[in-house]
Every structure is written in C-alpha cells, then in structure tokens.
Amino acid sequence: MSDTNKPVGDATKVVLAGRRPEWTQGIVSPPVWRASTILYDSVGHLRESATKDTHHRLFYGRKGTPTQWSLADALTSLEPGAEGTFLYCSGVAAIAAALLSVLSPGDELLLVDSAYDPTRGMAGGLLKRFGITTRYYDPMIGAGIADLIGDKTRAIFMESPGSLSFEVQDVPAIVAAAKARGVTTLLDNTWATPLFFPAIERGVDLTILAGTKYVVGHSDVMLGSVTAAPGHFKKLRETSFQLGQVASPDDCWLGSRGLRTMAVRLAQHQSSALTIAKWLQGRPEVAQVLHPALPDCPGHDLFVRDFKGSSGLFSFVLNGGDEASRAALIDTLQLFGIGYSWGGFESLAIPADPQRYRSVTKRDAAGPMVRLQIGLEDPADLIADLEAGLDAFRQARG
Ligand SMILES: Cc1ncc(COP(=O)(O)O)c(C=O)c1O
Incomplete structure (x- = not known):
C-alpha cells in the first residue's frame, strides 16, 4: 500500500497519502518514531552521513524521522505539482518560516488587509525589525495588484477567504501579476485546504496550512505546514532548518491520524x-x-x-x-x-x-x-x- 499516481477522489487520496512501505513496515499507519540521537556504527559512518543530504534519511532528530516525513509527504501529494512540504509546530511558525525563506532586508511585502492578525503582527514586528517593509492591499484588488508591485516588492501574501470577514481573493489574477514581475506568492490556505483549493495547481509558490485546524481536526494539537512549488522548496527547507524548526513526531502522528478523515x-x-x-x-x-x-x-x-x-x-x-x-x-x-x-x-x-x-x-x-x-x-x-x-x-x- 502506498501513494498512487492514478487519479483518485479526495477521500481515497487522504487514506493513501504518505503511507510509504518503508515507513509503515507493514503497519497500517507509520508509528511514532521519537528521536534526538541517531547512532552510527563507526566514526567513518558518522562522517560519511554528514556529507549526504538528509532528505528522508535518519541523521539527527531535528531533521525528522519517518513519522514527520510521512505527514509532509502526504500533504505534498494533496497538492498536485508541489515539490515538497516542511512541517512546523504551529500555523504561525509556518507563516514566519515561509516569509523568512523569501524576504531579505530592504525587500517589500504586499500583505492582504484581511490577513489573520498574527500575520499582520509579524509584518509590523519581526519583519520590520529586519528592515522589510509591508504595504497592505485591499483583498478585492485582483489584477490591480500589478499597480502596487514596485522594484523592492519580493513577495505577495494572500489569505483567501480573509480572516473574520471572508473576502475571497482573485488568486489566479494576483499570481499572474506576480509571475510577470518575478514576485513570489504565498497563500494562507487553511480555510479551504488543498482539497477545496489546490493552491500549487493554481500557481501559488508557497501554500500554508495551520494544520491545527482541519488536518488535525480534533482541537488537541498545534501544527503548521508550508508546501512549495518547484524551485521554492530548497530555500524553504534550508531556512526552516536554520531556524531550528522541527514539529514533534507525536504531533505529526496525530496530524496524520486526523488527515485520514x-x-x-x-x-x-x-x-x-x-x-x-x-x-x-x-x-x-x-x-x-x-x-x-x-x-x-x-x-x-x-x-x-x-x-x-x-x-x-x-x-x-x-x-x-x-x-x-x-x-x-x-x-x-x-x-x-x-x-x-x-x-x-x-x-x-x-x-x-x-x-x-x-x-x-x-x-x-x-x-x-x-x-x-x-x-x-x-x-x-x-x-x-x-x-x-x-x-x-x-x-x-x-
Ligand atoms: C487563517 C489562519 N491562519 C493561521 C492560523 C495560525 O495557526 P496556529 O494557531 O496553528 O498558529 C490561524 C489560527 O487561528 C488562522 O485562523
């Protein structure tokens, strides 16, 4: 039993997603692999391991275990066209890592005015402190976003529908304007999830979920994820590792359990x-x-x-x-x-x-x-x- 590339319905997709045989070892769901230390046979093995990419390879607990890889892999497979997913200890941590993977001092962020308040707080706090300016835009701006894109604009952050007031954004029009100017697009897709809005397929570069909500589904775990389009995953992963981000295996296991339903x-x-x-x-x-x-x-x-x-x-x-x-x-x-x-x-x-x-x-x-x-x-x-x-x-x- 593993992921399938055959087109299947959403309920089938979430049942199959992330259950690679090498992670399940015959068990229906990958178990909780808790780890900090990974042991090596010899100094030679330890040194050799340090030279290789840690993607889906045990190296040190912070780089994850099959429990986290399975949930990340599952979320990637729900987004047709995506390259990879990184997991976080909350939705807000996911938003922070996604923004920091794109923005540098001197850059400008265009942020939808109807964004979740802590996202706004991040723009006015952390990002401002690091010399990144933010300009807010009307959630109904659509293709008009092109007029706001300036030389320093590096990213456009969307949330659709908007927090509290539910304005639906014209994501394809904003994505088209951004692509024409080489600007990266980010979307908080927590409300729709990839099942109701496949963001990567719609052209978004980085799509964010507060897994705390529908992925977990039981109000007992904090989780976040960022799924990246091709060309954006490497930087996201690098930034997230540098920030020391790791979602707990227990929480990821509960996230995977929630995802099935x-x-x-x-x-x-x-x-x-x-x-x-x-x-x-x-x-x-x-x-x-x-x-x-x-x-x-x-x-x-x-x-x-x-x-x-x-x-x-x-x-x-x-x-x-x-x-x-x-x-x-x-x-x-x-x-x-x-x-x-x-x-x-x-x-x-x-x-x-x-x-x-x-x-x-x-x-x-x-x-x-x-x-x-x-x-x-x-x-x-x-x-x-x-x-x-x-x-x-x-x-x-x-
Ligand atoms: C739209 C939206 N995005 C992100 C978050 C943040 O998620 P978390 O609470 O997991 O940090 C929330 C939380 O309410 C939210 O409503």
Missing part, C-alpha cells in the same frame, strides 16, 4: 455550515451572512469559479445591537464553545471585529459580527441553539 469531515463541515448559513440568512436579526458560497460574501463569484468546496467557518452580521447584545447571543449558546481556533469536531462562536485589524480598507457593517465554526454535531441541534441565542440577542437589543 479530513475529506469526510470537510464534507460534513461544508454541508452543516451551508445549512446553518442559509438558515441565518432568513432570520430578521441577521443583516448579512459572510459565507464564501453565498452571494452576500465579497468575492462569491471568485469562490464559484475557483473553489471545489467550502468548509465550516463563516461570519454573520447582526441587525443593529451592540457589544452587550452580541455577548448575550453568544453566552446563551449551549452547543457552541467560546474560544479561538477552528477546524475541530466541535462548534465554536466568537465575537468578530475585523475593522480592528485593517489598514487600507474599511468595513461598514449594520451591526456587530459573530464568527461561527460549525462542527460535526447535528445541524438541527445547532440551529435550535442559535435560535435561542438570537432570541436572547433580540431581548438584549430591545
């Missing part, structure tokens, strides 16, 4: 989230549902053109109300936990305030916003829970 989980997240988003559309307390698969979401036409499916995270804007009435809604929910992150089996709700994290775009919303992560519970139960929450909101709003 990712396609079926995503199908359920998609179906339940759409059911609930459509139900919310019909509620008088709701002014707008920001779900990429629904027409109210900026960039919905691009979603229809480019994506193969939608996942379980979206936001909605309340009709009027304030901080207190929004809190009344969320605090009333019994089946939705209140907490950060998403992509696990359980539903979550948080207040979302994207306007706090914007530099060049403004959002005029009818009321406060709530972000929902729709888990694997029965959608009818989640709807009943939300109904009680909206009742509480109405009463608190007056």
Whole structure:
C-alpha cells in the first residue's frame, strides 16, 4: 500500500497519502518514531552521513524521522505539482518560516488587509525589525495588484477567504501579476485546504496550512505546514532548518491520524455550515451572512469559479445591537464553545471585529459580527441553539 499516481477522489487520496512501505513496515499507519540521537556504527559512518543530504534519511532528530516525513509527504501529494512540504509546530511558525525563506532586508511585502492578525503582527514586528517593509492591499484588488508591485516588492501574501470577514481573493489574477514581475506568492490556505483549493495547481509558490485546524481536526494539537512549488522548496527547507524548526513526531502522528478523515469531515463541515448559513440568512436579526458560497460574501463569484468546496467557518452580521447584545447571543449558546481556533469536531462562536485589524480598507457593517465554526454535531441541534441565542440577542437589543 502506498501513494498512487492514478487519479483518485479526495477521500481515497487522504487514506493513501504518505503511507510509504518503508515507513509503515507493514503497519497500517507509520508509528511514532521519537528521536534526538541517531547512532552510527563507526566514526567513518558518522562522517560519511554528514556529507549526504538528509532528505528522508535518519541523521539527527531535528531533521525528522519517518513519522514527520510521512505527514509532509502526504500533504505534498494533496497538492498536485508541489515539490515538497516542511512541517512546523504551529500555523504561525509556518507563516514566519515561509516569509523568512523569501524576504531579505530592504525587500517589500504586499500583505492582504484581511490577513489573520498574527500575520499582520509579524509584518509590523519581526519583519520590520529586519528592515522589510509591508504595504497592505485591499483583498478585492485582483489584477490591480500589478499597480502596487514596485522594484523592492519580493513577495505577495494572500489569505483567501480573509480572516473574520471572508473576502475571497482573485488568486489566479494576483499570481499572474506576480509571475510577470518575478514576485513570489504565498497563500494562507487553511480555510479551504488543498482539497477545496489546490493552491500549487493554481500557481501559488508557497501554500500554508495551520494544520491545527482541519488536518488535525480534533482541537488537541498545534501544527503548521508550508508546501512549495518547484524551485521554492530548497530555500524553504534550508531556512526552516536554520531556524531550528522541527514539529514533534507525536504531533505529526496525530496530524496524520486526523488527515485520514479530513475529506469526510470537510464534507460534513461544508454541508452543516451551508445549512446553518442559509438558515441565518432568513432570520430578521441577521443583516448579512459572510459565507464564501453565498452571494452576500465579497468575492462569491471568485469562490464559484475557483473553489471545489467550502468548509465550516463563516461570519454573520447582526441587525443593529451592540457589544452587550452580541455577548448575550453568544453566552446563551449551549452547543457552541467560546474560544479561538477552528477546524475541530466541535462548534465554536466568537465575537468578530475585523475593522480592528485593517489598514487600507474599511468595513461598514449594520451591526456587530459573530464568527461561527460549525462542527460535526447535528445541524438541527445547532440551529435550535442559535435560535435561542438570537432570541436572547433580540431581548438584549430591545
Ligand atoms: C487563517 C489562519 N491562519 C493561521 C492560523 C495560525 O495557526 P496556529 O494557531 O496553528 O498558529 C490561524 C489560527 O487561528 C488562522 O485562523
């Protein structure tokens, strides 16, 4: 049993991915190989080993073991056309390594205004300290990005859909403009995963996942990955090794375990989230549902053109109300936990305030916003829970 090059469906792909016989040794899943020290037979063997590439070869624990190689290999195989994947201890660590593999002092980064806040924090903190400037751009800019590309622009960072407000970007148009000017493109693809948006096939150079979300799927592990197009993996790997990056074998094993069910989980997240988003559309307390698969979401036409499916995270804007009435809604929910992150089996709700994290775009919303992560519970139960929450909101709003 190993990877196959025959075209197969997503559910088959994630079952087969990364299970090379030399790593499984006949066991269904590669076991956890924990290691720091690797022992050699002799000084000669140790010296000889140091002269060879460590790709898929035991050398020292920091260079990984079959447990990590298997998950990295699996993620590469989910991205048609990709050269390789490096794993990290979190999604943010993956974003940092990807950016540092591309940018040098004096360079400029174009960063989408709807990026995840810690990505923005990295640009204004670490990158700025190293003499890298950042210019924010409107998530709806599309081909217009060409006008922002200057002599110092080295990279364009996209996140589609955007954090909290879910604007869908025109990735192919941005990629085309970047390629014409020799600029590297990076995409935070955590929402769609390669199953719903095969980023490398769409021309992206470095595609990033917070594996913490859908890969792991159980809200109990932090993981990140960067998958690189040909020509970009060597630098990514070199930079990541220099940064001392290594994802723990135990966490990677849990990531691999999660991956086996990712396609079926995503199908359920998609179906339940759409059911609930459509139900919310019909509620008088709701002014707008920001779900990429629904027409109210900026960039919905691009979603229809480019994506193969939608996942379980979206936001909605309340009709009027304030901080207190929004809190009344969320605090009333019994089946939705209140907490950060998403992509696990359980539903979550948080207040979302994207306007706090914007530099060049403004959002005029009818009321406060709530972000929902729709888990694997029965959608009818989640709807009943939300109904009680909206009742509480109405009463608190007056
Ligand atoms: C879109 C997006 N990218 C990256 C991350 C960071 O992932 P991690 O929490 O694993 O560092 C998150 C976390 O919420 C996220 O929502």
